[in-house]
Amino acid sequence: MSTAVAPVTVGGAPLTPAQVLAVARHGAHVTLTEEARKAVRHGRERVEALARGEVPAYGVSTGFGALATRHIAPDLRARLQRSLIRSHAAGAGPEVEREVVRALMLLRLRTLASGNTGVEVATVETLAALLNAGITPVVHEYGSLGCSGDLAPLSHVALALMGEGDVRDSAGELKPAFTALHEAGITPVELGAKEGLALINGTDGMLGMLALACTDLERLLKVADITAAMSVEALLGTDRVFADDLQRMRPHPGQAASAANLRALLAGSPIVASHRGPDCSRVQDAYSLRCAPQVAGAARDTLAHALTVAGRELDSVIDNPVVLDDGRVESNGNFHGAPVAYVLDFLAIAVADVASIAERRTDRMLDVSRSHGLPAFLADDPGVDSGHMIAQYTQAAIVSELKRLAVPASVDSIPSSAMQEDHVSMGWSAARKLRRAVDGLTGVLAVELLTAARALDLRSPLEPGPATGAVVRALREHVQGPGPDRYLAPEIARVGELITDGSVLAAAESVTPLQ
Secondary structure, eight states: OOOSSSOOSSSSSSSOOOHHHHHHTTOOOOOEEEHHHHHHHHHHHHHHHHHSSSSOOOTTTTTOOOGGTBOOOGGGGHHHHHHHHHEEEOOOOEEOOOHHHHHHHHHHHHTTTTTOSSSOOHHHHHHHHHHHHHHHEEOEEOOOSSOOOOSSHHEEEEEEEETTTTEOOOOOOOOEEHHHHHTTTTTOOOOOOTTHHHHHHOHHHHHHHHHHHHHHHHHHHHHHHHHHHHHHHHOOSSSSSHHHHTTTTTHHHHHHHHHHHHHHTTOHHHHHTTTHHHOOOOOOOOHHTTTTTHHHHHHHHHHHHHHHHHHHHTTOOOSEEEEEEOOOOOOOOOTOHHHHHHHHHHEEEHHHHHHHHHHHHEEEHHHHTTTOOOOOOOOBBTTTTTTTTHHHHHHHHHHHHHHHTTTOOOTTTOBBBTTBOOOOOOOOHHHHHHHHHHHHHHHHHHHHHHHHHHHHHHTTTTTTOOOHHHHHHHTTTSSSSSSOOOHHHHHHHHHHHHHHTTHHHHHHHTOOOOO
């Protein structure tokens, strides 16, 4: 676990996507406020009063879902909660990534700490202890319909709190939950009335993946501006179309930001300056160059909307029923994932289009009839060497997959629970698609970056601008320049890592800040 990341306090102010990232990806320590503990105790007192009463209360003294009409005798209620978790921990498929599980654990902790769920303080503290010990329950790919919460994923987490099921410890070793908890000095919880339901009835998985994807896309969309600028230079394109007065004629904020980045990245470029004079006979660049800020800008505006939705959801309490501040315990439909599912799908569409236009720019650099003087496929000896021919095939394969991933999950609904849950969001599935899409966009941009850098080297003695030149120099510390064919897959992977760890963005911003 990392000790360099600032701790995250749960209770009071809403969490931010950056805090979700800190805990999920970087192992930040989690602390609970005393105000949160007080609120939790108050909510628990209300649930215990209901449990003692004679009036049926959903999830406290009744069954769940389509079985909500059955009254549960007091001596069976502890068993009811255990049975709920065991039966709902029914996921299947491969393990979900550690950062996703940690994100959903943190977000469930946030709702539990509100005091509106009626759980014991010890249950909240135990969930925090698992996070801080680096214990990650095994959660599977399939099991959530995105309604009534991410039921199966959260149930696998709740199962671990009970000391059952499998987990991975801080070193990533697979262990029985009871063993890992014992080694960490954590006592498993014994669930009381309503606690099982409170642990699993939330949108935490899909919201966690949304927060992580938004953070990654903020970086990737800046990298898309960098690769676009490098391609404009490599293809002897013009920067005039990115002028501020032209962009202000269509005042979308994302477009303005992307165009401003392109102007900054291309400022002072000797390559761009070399064909500005009257001898240049080209009237227009292709759409993939000229319309770069329109496409990337639309993606930025989509991301801004998604962040707005994420912010609202991070300020929400998702449970059913909920304990209200005036003491009422009410059923509701706030667990429905539609608001999150829609933006997850919307982002996948934007990601596919940003990748598509990047692939088109790459293809132009490889085509001798459209590259304005570059060798075929940027090969050292075309015919003997293939250059980046198959790297573009890889891009094309990823883009094709991204188009399939852009098909929305949220328009689907599969009724469940004997038609009690007759309309679901499929938000978890939308989130899983988006994660794969973000990885795909990273790969597409890595190939464009690698190709554009090679093309810029081949334009020598003309030099790229200061910002794009800094990116090329940073890249050359890890990847060789033009030459005979060599094993490309490791280079593509390495450039992807440089995009993901922020090195590419840092190189550009060492010269000019980007929006």
